[in-house]
Amino acid sequence: MALPQVTGRYAGRRRTNFIATALSIGAAGFGLTWLLLILTVLVVKGVGGLTLAVFTEMTPPPGGAGGLLNAIVGSLILTTFAVLLGTPLGVLAGTYMAEYGRYAKLTMVVRFINDILLSAPSIVVGLFVYEIMVATMGHFSAWAGAVALAMIVIPVVVRTTEDMLLLVPNTLREASSALGLPRWIVIRDVAYRAARAGMITGVLLAVARITGETAPLLFTALNNQFFSWNLNAPMASLPVVIFQFALSPYEDWQQLAWTGALLITVTVLALSILARSLASKKVPL
Structure with missing residues (x-):
């Protein structure tokens, strides 16, 4: 039975x-x-406007010929300064949490706040930076946009740095300390080297995260129809141009919006593939 x-x-x-x-x-x-349907529509509509003028000419007035040069360069500038501002802070915070204050109460508080920032809507970050920078300065600026994007970069880098350093075996630290090396040298030459691929992956993921952010830039960098290197003035960016052109009734602007969306998608895809390849790569000690 x-x-x-x-x-x-x-x-x-x-x-x-x-x-x-x-x-x-x-x-x-x-x-x-x-x-697949979204990517197919994006490729079909975006490739049609992918010409040399997109990379060599400024955003045009309605009915005129032009490209996305000022928006592409503006996005590169904003992203570069955001990474330069956010990455050191994120690495230092993650290092403290993993190496110095692993069991401290402050680490628990910082980790909790960092998790909140990871899931916070980007528009909230934009409103916060608008209040503390744009309203105080009295005008929009690229600096405010870079700070807003940096605040999105920081929690991503903090989490990946802490997680990667926690994966480094303690025996490596103990062996280095037994040789008489100071702790900061152990962290720099042993822990960082072992976690290097994962930490770089975190930075790349942060860059992919901010590449398509629009809401924070609407409240900070705003937009600029012309080419500008002035970081203390409004600056064009690809996500904001796509947002404005996609909502316009002009077909030429809508075509540029599709092309810009294709460029951002390809960029994020390339960064994601690079991050995956680095994450699976073992760095020899």
Whole structure:
């Protein structure tokens, strides 16, 4: 009598497993289908406007010929300064949490706040920077946009730096300390070197995160139809130009919006692939 019960129970588990597997595959297929449709539409509409003028001419007035040069350069400037501002702070905070204050109460507080910042809407960050910088200075500026993007970079870098350093075996630190090396040298030459690939991956993921951010820039850097190197004035950026051109009734602006969206998608895809390849690469000590 025991054998039929066992057989029946086994058949029920197999049936449950089959249903769960089928639902999982169906959900994954459903999501991938919509992603494929979005990418297909983006490529079809974006490639049509991908010409040399996109990279060599400024954003045009309605009905005129032009490109996205000022927006592309503006995005590069804002992203570069955001990474330069946010990465050192994120690395230092993550280093303290993993190396110096691993069991401190301050670390628990910082980790909790960092998790909140990771999930905070970017528009909230933009409003905060608008209040403390734009309203105080009396005008929009690229500096305010870079600070807003840096505040999005910091929590990503903090989390990845802490996680990567925690993965470094303590035996490596103990062996280095046994040789008489100061702790900061152990962290710099041993811990950082072992966690280097993961830390660089975190920075790349942060760059991919801020590449398409629009809301913070609407409240900080705003936009500029002309080419400008002045960081104390409004500056054009690709996400904001896409937002404005996509909502316009002009077909030439809408075409540039599709082309700009394709450029951002390709950039984020390239950064994601590079981050994946670095994450799977083992760095020799």
